Amino acid sequence: MAGKLTKRRVDAAKPGETIWDGEIKGLGVRVWASGARSYVLKYRRGGVQRWLTIGVHGDGWTPEKARSEAERLKAKIRDGLDPALEAKADREADSFDLFADRYLKDYAALHKKASTAKEETRALKNHIRPALGKYRVKDIQRGDIARFHQSMKETPYAANRYLALLSHMFNIAEDWGLRPENSNPCRRVKKYKEIARERFLSPDELARLGGALSHAEKFGESPYVTAAIRLLLFTGARLSEILTLRWEFVDLDAGFLRLPDSKTGAKTIALPAPAKEILSTLPRQSDNPHVICGAKRGAALVNLQKPWRRIRTEAGLADVRLHDLRHSFASVAAAGGMSLPLIGSMLGHSQPQTTARYAHFADDPRQAAANSVAASIAASMSGGKARIIPMRKRG
Structure with missing residues (x-):
């Protein structure tokens, strides 16, 4: 009977030969024509003989390590498991690409807004899949994620958004047992x-933007483009809310836009007089349900960025984004003394802290008090009668 496998026996084996361990039944070494030596375990499961490769001799595997692994595998076999099938399943484990397909189909499409699912699809296609797609989901480590995040350091906002998406996806992977x-x-x-x-935008910048919009209209810009920009300013609505607005959502008599869905769910937007005037005079297309019509028949305007760049350049506002028009609406409201809860309601904020960024535009009561005290002191010092400046009541 052959003795147990040793390094000397393994090294001495000839190509084409299989030698067996004398102590652990089924443990052997197969020598290939190339000279490579693989530790194997032969066993029967369900009446079928199976061969399972444990590892390659010299590639981190020694006879002692192979023997220990063989004992572990045989214990699993005694428990009714099949290590060969487990190894096959491990080799065929989902790649990140396959997992991403499943995530988009079985989770994002069912549980997320269509616009969010579309953004995630684009982020996965353009950035995440090229970096992680070929990895198996179960094998991805923190270092892989950190390297991907680091590779996007020039666009930190996007890098953080993609990190949040990946974190969410890996939570789903845990839920699915991957x-x-x-x-x-x-x-x-x-x-x-x-x-x-x-x-x-400051009052002067708003005036320049108004002039640029009038100039654009005079020289052939689409009325839907200029209407969209003005509506963003006059309502504080999000860009997506204006571009996807349909006439059925417009209630001119009551003065509201009644959106069945938005970033924060169903939403009502108040229409001030300037916005109502725009909507009252904007041409309607009989075959198009959208308020802001695009060039394609029956479709909404998809991209406002290109005309916006022309108009903002004309106005000398090269650093202003379309989203800044929403900020400007809120800042004018805060400077006019409107309460933060009211501003948040107009903007459709779901969290009070989102609106809190505009608090510094409201008059600080300490400043009003200091003005009153200083005015009294200055009047006394000049020999005049002190005049107390009344503090404005805040709504």
Whole structure:
């Protein structure tokens, strides 16, 4: 009977030969024509003989290590498991690409807004899949995520958004049994610091923008383009809310836009007089249900960015984004003394802290008090009668 496998026996084996361990039944070494030596375990399961490769001799595997692994595998066989089938399933485990397909079909399409699912599809296609697509979901580690995040350091806001998407996806992978519980590789990957960009138009800039819009209309710009920009300013609505607005959502008599869905769910937007005038005079197309019509028959305007760049350049506002028009609406409201809850209601904010960014535009009561005290002191010092300046009541 052959003795147990040793390094000397394994090294001495000839190509085409299989040698067996004398102590652990089924453990052997197969020598290939190339000279490579593989540790194998032969066993029967359900009346079928199976061969399972344990590892390659010299590639981190020794006879002692192979023997220990063979004992572990035989214990699983005694428990009714089949290590060969487990190994096959492991080799065929979902790649991130396959998982992403399933995520978009079985989760995003069912549980997320269509616009959000579309954004996630684009992010996966253009950025995440090229970096992680070929990895198996179960094998992705924190270092892989950190390298991907680091590769996008020039666009930190996008990098953080994609990190959040990946974290959510790996939580889903755990729910689906594709990864062990509490194994999310995005944990402790530090996000880039984000500095909120707040750009608001001053009265002078608003006047310049108005002039640029009038100039654009005079020289052939689409009335739907200029109407969209004005509606953004006069209502504080989000860009997507204006571009997807349908006439059935417009209630001119009551003065509201009644949106069945938005970023924060169903939403009602008040229409001030300037906005009502725009909608009252805007041409309607009989075969198009959208308020802001695009060039394609029956379709909405898809991209406002290109005409906006022309108009903002004409106005000398090269750094102003379309979203800044919404900020400008809110800043004018705050400077006019409107309460933050009211502003949040007009904008459709779901969280009070989102509106809090505009608090500094409201008059600070300490400033009014200081003005009153200083005016009294100055009047006394000049020999005049002190005049107390009444403080404005806040709504």
